[in-house]
Amino acid sequence: MAAVKKPASGAAPKQRRRSPISRAEGEQRLIxxxxxxxxxxxxxxxxxxxxxxxxxxxxxxxxxxxxGKGPLMERVATVLLERVSESVRSTPxxxxxxxxxxxxxxxAVRLVMWLTLExxxxxxxxxxxxxxxxxxxxxxxxxxxxxxxxxAAQQAVAIAIATVMYGPLIDIDSNEAASQTLGLWxxxxxxxxxxxxx
Numbered sequence: 001m002a003a004v005k006k007p008a009s010g011a012a013p014k015q016r017r018r019s020p021i022s023r024a025e026g027e028q029r030l031i032x033x034x035x036x037x038x039x040x041x042x043x044x045x046x047x048x049x050x051x052x053x054x055x056x057x058x059x060x061x062x063x064x065x066x067x068g069k070g071p072l073m074e075r076v077a078t079v080l081l082e083r084v085s086e087s088v089r090s091t092p093x094x095x096x097x098x099x100x101x102x103x104x105x106x107x108a109v110r111l112v113m114w115l116t117l118e119x120x121x122x123x124x125x126x127x128x129x130x131x132x133x134x135x136x137x138x139x140x141x142x143x144x145x146x147x148x149x150x151x152a153a154q155q156a157v158a159i160a161i162a163t164v165m166y167g168p169l170i171d172i173d174s175n176e177a178a179s180q181t182l183g184l185w186x187x188x189x190x191x192x193x194x195x196x197x198x
Contacts, residue, residue, distance in 0.1 A: 048062045084105055085133040087099075109161050
């Protein structure tokens with residue numbers, strides 16, 4: 001029987017990885033780790049090995065499961081947009097459907113913009129989960145016709161993206177400041193319900 005090696009005195013024992021994980025758990029841990037790291041530092045500085053180390057997953061699985069950093073970042077953006085969509089669906093009538101300065105909204109918008117600049121048009125933009133959620137809200141809560149609701153949702157997303165990216169340049173740097181601009185948009189949406197376009 002072989003003797004078990006003990007660490008030299010004063011040396012820290014090696015950390016053992018957890019037992020093998022399922023692909024679903026591993027993917028989720030990588031996504032969660034990427035979100036944490038992307039909130040802390042510029043996107044270009046966050047690497048695959050660092051994400052994997054934070055997730056306690058072998059970095060090779062990033063390539064096996066996602067195909068590389070780019071596709072992992074696209075999945076992260078999709079997850080963030082799905083969170084924003086759920087927030088839109090669960091927000092009570094009469095209040096802002098999405099808060100532009102919510103960390104998930106901020107990170108989602110910036111990540112989608114970064115992905116678009118890094119790789120051209122990103123597939124995550126075609127996802128349109130937020131537009132669908134807003135359009136559903138405009139139909140059910142505001143009573144707007146579906147085709148008009150979709151156009152209004154596209155405009156609302158454009159306003160939210162502009163608010164996230166450029167709001168501080170025009171003194172919109174908090175949800176409170178954004179609520180005035182978006183409140184005016186909500187009034188316009190109400191007018192669309194009362195007076196649908198011809």
